Amino acid sequence: MIAKNKCRIQIVTCILATVFLIYGLWRGEGPVVLNKAINICLECIGLG
Amino acid sequence: MINMTKSIIKRKLIQLAAFGFTNSHITNFTKGSLYKGPWKQFCSPGLNCYSCPAAGLACPIGSLQAVSGSSEFQTSFYIWGFLLAVGVLLGRFVCGFLCPFGLFQELLYKIPFPKVKLWKGFRYIKYFILIFFVILLPVLVVNYMGIGKPAFCQYICPAGTLEGGIPLLSTHPELRKTIGSLFTLKMTILVLTILGCLSIYRFFCKTLCPLGAIYGLLNRISIYHLTVNTNECTNCKKCSHICKMDVNPLENPNSAECIRCGECAVVCPKHAINLGFKSSNKKNVDSLVLVETVQKAGLEKIVNKNIHSS
Numbered sequence: 001m002i003a004k005n006k007c008r009i010q011i012v013t014c015i016l017a018t019v020f021l022i023y024g025l026w027r028g029e030g031p032v033v034l035n036k037a038i039n040i041c042l043e044c045i046g047l048g
Numbered sequence: 049m050i051n052m053t054k055s056i057i058k059r060k061l062i063q064l065a066a067f068g069f070t071n072s073h074i075t076n077f078t079k080g081s082l083y084k085g086p087w088k089q090f091c092s093p094g095l096n097c098y099s100c101p102a103a104g105l106a107c108p109i110g111s112l113q114a115v116s117g118s119s120e121f122q123t124s125f126y127i128w129g130f131l132l133a134v135g136v137l138l139g140r141f142v143c144g145f146l147c148p149f150g151l152f153q154e155l156l157y158k159i160p161f162p163k164v165k166l167w168k169g170f171r172y173i174k175y176f177i178l179i180f181f182v183i184l185l186p187v188l189v190v191n192y193m194g195i196g197k198p199a200f201c202q203y204i205c206p207a208g209t210l211e212g213g214i215p216l217l218s219t220h221p222e223l224r225k226t227i228g229s230l231f232t233l234k235m236t237i238l239v240l241t242i243l244g245c246l247s248i249y250r251f252f253c254k255t256l257c258p259l260g261a262i263y264g265l266l267n268r269i270s271i272y273h274l275t276v277n278t279n280e281c282t283n284c285k286k287c288s289h290i291c292k293m294d295v296n297p298l299e300n301p302n303s304a305e306c307i308r309c310g311e312c313a314v315v316c317p318k319h320a321i322n323l324g325f326k327s328s329n330k331k332n333v334d335s336l337v338l339v340e341t342v343q344k345a346g347l348e349k350i351v352n353k354n355i356h357s358s
Binding site for chain 2: 020047
């Protein structure tokens with residue numbers, strides 16, 4: 001992969017990641033993650 | 049030899065520190081409770097079940113499924129943004145240095161047990177698991193309220209069984225009464241994973257881990273990367289022989305399987321391999337510029353020839 005192209009892809013991916021992060025938090029995904037993480041996940045521990 | 053030992057010890061210390069940081073609430077094991085603080089809305093970069101009593105952060109794969117399986121959202125921009133950010137910065141450095149389950153597998157491999165080599169085709173299973181169990185099933189298979197289950201966590205993840213299932217079931221007798229066939233399935237997968245890790249280095253990482261699949265795809269463009277100075281390289285193949293992830297750094301320096309452990313760089317007698325954020329190898333950079341210049345000159349020559357002939 002030519003160095004210039006790789007640099008461009010890195011920059012675009014960083015920008016995309018930032019946009020996704022901010023948009024996801026803005027639309028309220030943080031509380032969904034928190035609610036799942038603070039309660040015992042019965043599926044995760046094998047109890048369905 | 050001394051350099052290799054130092055490198056291994058340094059990496060183990062970083063792995064232990066990451067394990068400790070990700071699972072800092074050790075006292076919860078005896079209480080059988082989970083940390084319920086605000087830090088749990090943030091993800092750890094490695095695979096670590098959020099139902100582990102000691103976990104202080106959320107699991108990225110579990111969170112991805114939780115959001116996309118919720119009735120409000122079809123996918124999680126927050127978690128994908130997090131994974132892209134970590135992946136483009138570090139790639140599978142996370143697997144090699146920051147993942148608690150990765151450390152667990154490496155310690156298992158040290159136990160004397162017959163060692164075998166993994167058939168390379170099995171490495172594609174993790175991509176199937178990522179697409180089918182992590183991305184599609186939580187969205188497509190929903191109940192009457194529109195809520196999907198975290199299919200990877202429910203049917204496969206051995207980290208959840210080990211870190212969450214066993215500790216919580218041992219401290220909650222009321223939960224033990226609800227043990228059924230699903231728990232049997234998950235325990236079977238855990239036992240098979242442990243047996244696999246005893247004989248194959250990082251068996252779960254190579255074959256089943258969807259998080260490794262995501263970071264591996266980003267290895268090609270990650271800012272933390274591996275470069276090989278082909279001018280210095282003598283093709284002695286010491287790097288590929290020492291690589292426990294079965295990568296040939298000379299052929300494929302940014303392979304999706306490389307966990308950036310750095311052993312190839314340490315063993316190289318000519319110091320031709322570099323790992324880091326910068327392309328610290330000036331000769332490699334200059335050779336890339338030379339290739340680009342020659343390509344441009346070649347294109348100019350073709351264009352000029354066409355102009356003159358017309």
